[in-house]
Amino acid sequence: MLLAIDCGNTNTVFSIWDGEKFLCTLRTSTHHSRTADAYFTWYSTLVKHYGIHADITDVVIASTVPRVVFNLRIFADRFFGCRPLVVGKPECLLPVAPRIDEGTVPGPDRLANAVGAFDRHGGDVVVVDFGTATNFDVVASDGAYVGGIIAPGVNLSLEALHQGAAALPHIDITRPEKVIGTNTVGCIQSGVYWGYSGLIEGLIARIKEEYGMPMKVVGTGGLAPLFDQADVGFDAIEDDLTMHGLTVIHRYNKENGSS
Numbered sequence: 001m002l003l004a005i006d007c008g009n010t011n012t013v014f015s016i017w018d019g020e021k022f023l024c025t026l027r028t029s030t031h032h033s034r035t036a037d038a039y040f041t042w043y044s045t046l047v048k049h050y051g052i053h054a055d056i057t058d059v060v061i062a063s064t065v066p067r068v069v070f071n072l073r074i075f076a077d078r079f080f081g082c083r084p085l086v087v088g089k090p091e092c093l094l095p096v097a098p099r100i101d102e103g104t105v106p107g108p109d110r111l112a113n114a115v116g117a118f119d120r121h122g123g124d125v126v127v128v129d130f131g132t133a134t135n136f137d138v139v140a141s142d143g144a145y146v147g148g149i150i151a152p153g154v155n156l157s158l159e160a161l162h163q164g165a166a167a168l169p170h171i172d173i174t175r176p177e178k179v180i181g182t183n184t185v186g187c188i189q190s191g192v193y194w195g196y197s198g199l200i201e202g203l204i205a206r207i208k209e210e211y212g213m214p215m216k217v218v219g220t221g222g223l224a225p226l227f228d229q230a231d232v233g234f235d236a237i238e239d240d241l242t243m244h245g246l247t248v249i250h251r252y253n254k255e256n257g258s259s
Contacts, residue, residue, distance in 0.1 A: 007063035073208035116245025118143035130221030197230035
């Protein structure tokens with residue numbers, strides 16, 4: 001079985017893939033100092049709790065936090081006896097190479113999103129990924145990642161607002177009942193929710209205008225369903241898009257003799 005790991009700036013996600021479906025998905029906070037032993041203790045405890053019996057033979061990793069990759073490599077080697085495939089490394093093949101400025105290194109999660117979106121929806125796609133940052137990834141007709149947009153993430157903006165303005169409380173993002181807030185919390189919720197809805201809708205429109213042809217829009221990440229309620233233009237919501245992309249990349253490398 002395959003263990004797919006997506007390590008972001010805030011959370012790290014582990015998903016077990018049996019070749020047809022994900023058996024379980026586990027999430028932990030990202031800490032660069034976490035050791036391989038600590039990962040395995042956490043991982044094995046949860047797998048046992050959920051009653052999953054998985055004989056892991058392969059590991060694929062996408063990480064936007066380079067310092068974490070070393071311990072994840074040791075984790076894979078020590079406890080599963082395999083060398084992990086790391087997206088973004090020269091030995092990791094992609095179905096279609098990205099077409100972006102020379103010398104630019106796209107985030108591994110963005111590459112996985114492009115591969116996953118193309119596999120499920122074909123080309124000419126915009127992926128809107130809600131993470132620590134809100135990424136817009138553009139996938140061409142042949143499946144190549146051809147660029148995108150990076151905007152501050154919703155929770156990052158909320159945290160900055162709370163830290164930068166002493167009188168403003170820290171709140172959770174939700175869809176407010178009214179646009180015009182009648183208290184401090186309502187005002188912040190409206191500003192963040194409807195402000196980000198406008199940002200998403202506006203950037204999607206500008207991407208489509210510049211691209212010059214019809215495009216599908218796929219939302220992914222924890223907040224995608226929430227902003228889908230604002231009718232920002234999503235054609236589909238894919239909760240597991242990044243992890244799916246990792247399984248496709250792993251299969252491609254297996255078939256082409258790189259893993």
